[in-house]
Amino acid sequence: MTTDATPRLYDEFASWFHLLTAPADYADEAEFYLNAFTEALGRPPETWLELGSGGGNMASHYKHHVQATLTGPAQGMLAISRALNPECEHLAGDMRSLRLGRTFDAVFVHDAVCYMTGADDLRAAMDTAFVHTRPGGAAIFVPDCTRESFVARTDMGGHDGAAGDPRALRSLSWDTDPDPTDSWHRVDYAYLLRDGDRVRVEHDVHREGLFATAEWLQWLAEAGFRPQALPADVEEAPAGYTMFVAVRPAD
Secondary structure, X not given: OOOOOOOHHHOOOHHHHHHHXXXXXXXXXXXXXXXXXXXXXXXXXXXXXXXXXXXXXXXHHHOOOOEEEEEEOOHHHHHHHHHXXXXXXXXXOOOOOOOOXXXXXXXXXXXXXXXOOOHHHHHHHHHHHHHHEEEEEEEEEOXXXXXXXXXOEEEEEOOEOOOOOOEEXXXXXXXEOOOOOOOEEEEEEEEEEEEOOEEEEEEEEEEEEOOOHHHHHHHHHHHXXXXXXXXXXXXXXXXXXXXXXXXXOOO
């Protein structure tokens, strides 16, 4: 398994996370994935596990419809998610090795799966999803891109703080693939962090996995799922966005 350093965003800058990506922006996407699970299961899910739930942005919307358990390895991110989603269960754990000893209707792995940068990492995360999916349940994985859909690009974002918060953040991200023969690409972030009259610039590097659709489908099937690659028709997503819907066969 790889041992890439945790990006600064999830540790040193965790308290700024909701100024980079705001919970309010995730309502439509959360509804989309709730509907995707309902279609895969044949009924709405009741219990839901998110692996790599980050700051809890997506959960802040779907939590109104399911009993949600949120997990992730970064204590700073779990802390801001607990503040946003106090009614949800929060547990520390790495998606490659987490074992809770129980199963769920829905196991959701959003873009945190991108931090699986080697085949062994990704396959371990798939095994974790499988053992936590009840027979007849489903898991959905949503990488930012596959090998086929990756393009070098830049993006900008950020938000001002709410009333009474003197902070604001603006960001520039830059996706590149230094070596197309390996299984990861690089995302460089520049953060402009404003706190009152003081502004500073910080750099952060994220390494994210890059795997072919055929690899995703093969490894999900080897984990025990019946997988499909489907378009993730979410308004905010780039063209070619793919989700992997994986049903665990009923016993």
